[in-house]
Each structure stands twice: as C-alpha cells, then as structure tokens.
Amino acid sequence: MSDITIHEGDEYTAIFHGGPFDxxxxxxxxxSDALDDEVTVFADVEGLQTAFTYRATKSRQVLDQxxxxxxxxxGESDPVDDLADRGDRSGEFDRVEPRAAALHGHMQLDLWTSAFCAPCAAARRVSAEASALVPGLAVTERDVASYPDDAEDLGIRSTPTIxxxxxxxxxxxxxPGVPTRDQLLLAIAKAL
Structure with missing residues (x-):
C-alpha cells in the first residue's frame, strides 16, 4: 500500500468509506510495525453484534500524522439486509450443553475486550472456535469500560485478555493478547 514507517503503539487516523461507518x-x-490491511468494526444491529469489514486502500503521512x-x-461483512438469515446469536457465548458439561466438567473462559480494539476480533474468533470444539465451555465477554472495577481487581492491563x-x-x-487456537485448547484441557 505505501512506504509509511509506523511502529507498534503508534497512533494513526482511520477514515472509513462506504457501509454504516461511511x-x-x-x-x-x-x-505491529505495519499499518492494518483490514479492520473489522462491530456494531449492534437489532440486538445482534454485527461485524463490518473494511480494507485499507490508501495511506498517507504528513509530518508526524x-x-x-x-x-x-x-462480501466479507455480516449481512444486514435480512437479519433473519443470520439467526439469533445473542446467547451464543453463554450456551452450555448440560450433557456435555456433566461429562467434561464446567469450564469458564472470560474474554475481556474494549471498543475499537482490532485484536479483540481475533480473540473473539479464537474463543468461538474453542467454544464450538469443547462441549461445556462457557464463554463470557466483558468490556473493560463496562466493568472497570472487576477488570482492575483481576489485573486486566490490556485488551484482549483471555x-x-x-x-x-x-x-x-x-x-493478554490473542492466543492461538491450539494454545487456548491446551489451556482448556488443563482446566479439566
């Protein structure tokens, strides 16, 4: 895309074209030491968390900005025209299959996130994959801004934290950060 020099932790301005964030x-x-090629922005659409994907098309640097x-x-975003086609995912992370929980024990995965956290989307995906593979795994996502006292008590210093x-x-x-699916599955196995 460009030869712009950026380092992990540097701030930049994202300008959105098209879609709901136009x-x-x-x-x-x-x-990382590179600009994001793609970002996923989440919004609540009729009670469902909806992912909107945006791809980087142009970048520029003027002085230090x-x-x-x-x-x-x-095509890479959740459909919003016919929400009925998506199904109701509102309780997706809270599901526990009683029979499986009895067989495998109950495990809890807490996913701590924040708004506009790009790595949080990857952590959600890894958590959802683990939830689909491990019966009896209860996944709860919490935004640090909504639960600041709990986050502080637990020592949450960055998002995402699993x-x-x-x-x-x-x-x-x-x-702290995004584990691989295999790292997360190994940790879940230790919880048994």
Missing amino acids: GTTDTRTAT TSVEFTYEP IVRREDGSEVFRS
Missing part, C-alpha cells in the same frame, strides 16, 4: 474517523493504535483510508467490504478457569473458579490460563 464518513467517520477513528484514532487507532498500530498493533498518518492516515489510512478504509473501504467497506460487504482467562480460563476451572469449575471451582481457579485460574489456569491467562493470555
């Missing part, structure tokens, strides 16, 4: 901007923080233009990718607990509540795994 004409809006957001200050983002680089999560960097901006990236992102264009809406409807905590896996045994049935008795004891912590067996903590990942």
